[in-house]
Amino acid sequence: MLTRRAALFGAAGIAAAPLIATAAKAEEAMTPVAAPADLSKLKRIKRELVAPPFVHEHEQVAPGDPRIVEFEMEIVEKEIEVDRGAYLQGMTFNGSIPGPMMVVHQDDYVELTLINPARNMLQHNVDFHAATGGLGGGALTLVNPGEKTVLRFKATRSGTFVYHCAPGGPMIPWHVAAGMVGTIMVLPREGLSDHKxxxxxxxxVYYIGENEFYIPKDEKGNYKRYADVGESYPDTEEVMNGLIPSHVVFNGAVGALTGDKALTAKVGEKVLFVHSQGNRDTRPHLIGGHGDLVWEHGKFSNVPDRDLETWFIRGGSAGAALYEFLQPGLYAYVNHNLIEAVNLGATAHVKVEGAWNNDLMEQVVAPTEMIS
Structure with a gap:
């Protein structure tokens, strides 16, 4: 089944057409035939999603029995200025890159209403790495422009998990590289625990989503700009297949988490950093701090590592690190491939307020001119 605007994309529409048809057939093949689950006795709670790096209101310890947690998410195709003069024809969940982080507790039910407005050009869906069955929900959430669907799944495993768009074939890496990646955090019912x-x-808690973008350039080396997402597809695919990103960024753009958009904390506060990467491996590092407790694989049923200087997030996954800030100042949170951090954009800042502790670090002698 073609989208109503497939004919408008030119080469993109031609490339997408068989994949859209295949995806639609897969959706029909996965139509459930079992009797609906009876969850009528469970309490329902609705959560309003917020844009990263922030996270919606939630309890760290489950307040009682499992609940059905309702979310609503709209797909937004829009142009995004990744850096000065560099524009991405983005595809997003709720208008942000990364998509918003959802938080539930283990054994809760996630009930998502996914909306694909008629103004969009493409089909979209959601593959939840936290879910069981049906391509992580991807086979049951495929929506055309002008459609919406509701998916419910049981969060059977605790941890941090990626979700992303996966409409089929080469559309999958394109949609992910255009920004359609987010995270769900499934907390243990009793909350987090340390190594003991x-x-x-x-x-x-801050959610940092790392993305690499592949923005084409013209023959003069200037970034190209497109009228819509469909027009951008052929050139973008060519750049993507070269596997050399033009940008590697946190939260959708160079400088998205620096300057007046920097994260904040206070001395003595414990901050949980949740970090995702949809495609490529990355190595988060907090300059001047550490990972006191690190769930590198993102799974809270595993014993956390301690005192890490740098940790590893595999492509297609999310991890979590907890740190108690002990000194004030400006901290840089980076991908410790420093080329990607400094030159391509994968840097965030954390402004920490509080009193300095000379026992931890002291400038014994200020820089002075050396006399020969």
């Missing part, structure tokens, strides 16, 4: 099984809480 003791309860752990956080004062703040």
């Amino acid at each position: 099984g003791r309860p752990v809480t956080y004062d703040r």
